[in-house]
Amino acid sequence: QKEVEQDPGPLSVPEGAIVSLNCTYSNSAFQYFMWYRQYSRKGPELLMYTYSSGNKEDGRFTAQVDKSSKYISLFIRDSQPSDSATYLCAMSHFYDYKLSFGAGTTVTVRA
């Protein structure tokens, strides 16, 4: 069983829609939860990170963590064509910070 499972997609949404991305994990030792965005032909870039259960907002992006259910989500409000990318969830232990990644969800926002 994979440590991190990510909804595979792909997702295609009209501009302005809300995008919902999800990952589940099995390892209770994960303490830090991150979302990376990867544009085509580029390396991943950190979008958001959270430590505790609950919500964290940054502009149009909201990251949600539910440690009791081992479930994390990323919501993109008012999606724009520039949000078209692959989104990777990642998580790490508190003791070595090595990252475990989901397989990524490719999102296309149609103008």
Next chain:
Amino acid sequence: EADIYQTPRYLVIGTGKKITLECSQTMGHDKMYWYQQDPGMELHLIHYSYGVNSTEKGDLSSESTVSRIRTEHFPLTLESARPSHTSQYLCASSESGGPQETQYFGPGTRLLVL
């Protein structure tokens, strides 16, 4: 913006050739990583280094080798390339003690072995 560079960006090479993928960062980060990324698959850690003269194998077995002689430089070498090595290779770096030790990624090297 992260200053981490990878060369070449694309490489097409024949079976049996020796190749070195370069990775350099100008942030003074002590930790560096190599990942392998295939389409639709997770990034897999193949090598990491926590400082000069320190290298460890990652979770995914790889026939490649790495060296860390200088803080800023972390090259990956394949002594004899095979078609099974075709993949995208991503280099990353992070600073010990930073917020959750954020990893910054380079643009990647796409390798095709014929």
